[in-house]
Amino acid sequence: MDSLDQQILAELTADGRATYATIGGVVGLSAPAVKRRVDRLLDDGVIDHFTAVVDPAALGWGIEALIDVYCQGRIAPADLRSAWEPIPEIVQASTVAGSADAVLRVRARDVAHLEETLENIRDSADIERTESTIVLSRLIERG
Structure with a gap:
């Protein structure tokens, strides 16, 4: 996991509904590159799952x-x-x-x-x- 993965995780943690394009704009990658990294983070078990947080x-x-x-x-x-x-x-x-x-x-x-x-x-x-x-x-x- 490199610094770009950590930045992507920080963006997803802040807003799990952020688009790959939005995250890519923040971290300096294209939307497809962000998607590939997120898919890898899921496959590697770094991201366990996505969920809604209810108050x-x-x-x-x-x-x-x-x-x-x-x-x-x-x-x-x-x-x-x-x-x-x-x-x-x-x-x-x-x-x-x-x-x-x-x-x-x-x-x-x-x-x-x-x-x-x-x-x-x-x-x-x-x-x-x-x-x-x-x-x-x-x-x-x-x-």
Whole structure:
């Protein structure tokens, strides 16, 4: 991957709907050259997929929380994934180093919905306890 690929990725990250001609104008390549590079980045797995980013608040999911999960004993990451995949409010789940075993990013309509989601999380696996932090504002988010 060279500097032109990095510039193309930066343009696509900023605007995934930008045309190859628009991107080419910024990076100094023709539209077909940009398309070839994007196709190669897709084939190489650098670009995983294209998607629309929807504002959850616009859909009524105005609460975001970070949940530290503490498991009882040892639980395999695959078992946690299986337990949490059916819970649609969990938008991201990661195992972590430190005192918690995992951190979840959760979306909910309101505090009552968040509380219900927390109960579902606690019941989904061998969870000792959780600690929740409600996000007030997101200052930086990078793809």
